[in-house]
Amino acid sequence: MTSRDVITLSVLLGVAVFLDVALIWGPTLASVLLSFTSWDGLSPIKPIGTRNYHAIFETYPLFWPAARHNLLWLAFLGLVATPLGLLLAVLLDKQIRFTRFYQSALFLPVVLSLAIVGFISQLVFSRDYGALNSVLGRGAHPVDWLGDPHLNIWVMMVAASWRHVGYVMILYLAGLKAVDQSLKESAAIDGANEVQTFFRVTFPTLRPVNIIVLVITVIEALRAFDIVYVVNSGRNGLELLSVLVFDNIVGEASRIGFGSALAVILFVICLGFIVVYLSRILRQEDQ
């Protein structure tokens, strides 16, 4: 390597690493540190140990509902939306007509921003004018899909799945195309029916895609923010951890230490899955 090569490498890698460290990893570390303080953004930073965490777990009334909603969100995406995406991918993987139309229709919501998805769900689910109440013939006794705190989280999860299913479907479809046809053929010759072939032969070979889908599902479930924020700023039954973080640090409260502690809890949950994902990359790297 000439000295010119060294300069090129150091400058360009340096810029990229600097951005990543200064804007992503540095702030992450800072959040962890701030979570042990009572900082409000103005006064000097005062360390208070783990008091924020105690307050969150013991007295903050919104924390457990929000955590429950995030878990529910994760369960819904993982147990309903993701399997549906997989099912559709398997069905579309058969050589059938109109497959491009089906794929495009299912995939279309993926390009929409979650903010737009939030707006559209208001058109569908609004109590007084929404299309769903009309379709169900509930004009006289309208259901308040978005206003009822027991109901609205389910409605939002359906809206989020609208996007998630298409995303998962596309990932699996690409994975299925790569599955060795002769494997399936020999299973069929051995007398396996279609369901058996899928679970015994196809699904195990989809392992790399499964991991990606798992990570995406978890990350999406924990990041969910825009969609509920657009609908009602994430209140009244739509509390999510991401919304609580936002509410505590932006706006008048400015309880930065407290908000950071909430963010750190979110981060710790994500971390487990990030590690799983990275260990897979590293294993790939070794090969």
Next chain:
Amino acid sequence: MTAVATSVEGFRRQAPRPARLLLHAFLALVSLGWLAPLALAVYASLRPYHETAEDGYFSLPRTLTLHYYASAWRDAELTKYFLNSLLIAVPGVVLTLFLASFVAFAITRVRLRFGVPLLVLFTAGNLLPPQIIVVPLYELFKRVPLPASMSDSLTLYDSYWGVIAIHVAFQTGFCVFVLANYMRTVPYEITEAARVDGAGVWLQYWRVILPLCRPALAALGTLEFTWMYNDFLWALVLMSTGDKMPVTSALNNLRGQFFTDYNLLAAGAVIVALPTMVVFFALQRQFIAGLTLGSSKG
């Protein structure tokens, strides 16, 4: 053996008709259900408020008009906000692809001792929840001074530079991962030959590897443009001047303080969604390739 169309033989053998019909019925139903909310948004945007207020959205139209599109465009000054979005997304995509492709090149082509840690650093960074970095980033941006010629707020906060920077930092992680996967499929001998001919690192990257990665770059460019254009959170947190907001955030301007005309909002939403839908229809292949390149091992 109802629908064993899994084997190559099976395709030719044609599964029994009823099963096929059932499959089509199911897929058609799901697809139409998937399109229905969008169709509803378009339909609502074409109808005057008093009509849908009386009949609900699920009703036959008495009048159809493009009036709301004109007023959404005018009232929300969408031209301005579209330009804002482009000011963020275009430099964001270009810079992200440039930096990410170079990092991926360095990881896969130059024998770096810290290649794998570098890959981990970037990929993991992309997976972090944005909420964990929001606060310190906000405080940091408020303290970084910029000359008046670059930002009228005189800081990185409330300037496009800041929003572009965080997009680049965040998305570089994803692109490095995808591009590194892609570059591994390019035979090592190609850069080796260039090296023997005396090409330095820059020439190997710019003249040899980058042109070969054009399909991957097109795919990622499409995807990243959509993501940056769709972003809602960063502008909300890192900008304060309403006039500088990107178009996704500006949609909120169409909400009245006490009364919201949802038909107007629907027209606004359709207009804002239009660029991403155009990208989708024109560049569907690239878009999908961008998503799947990262998932199937290169």
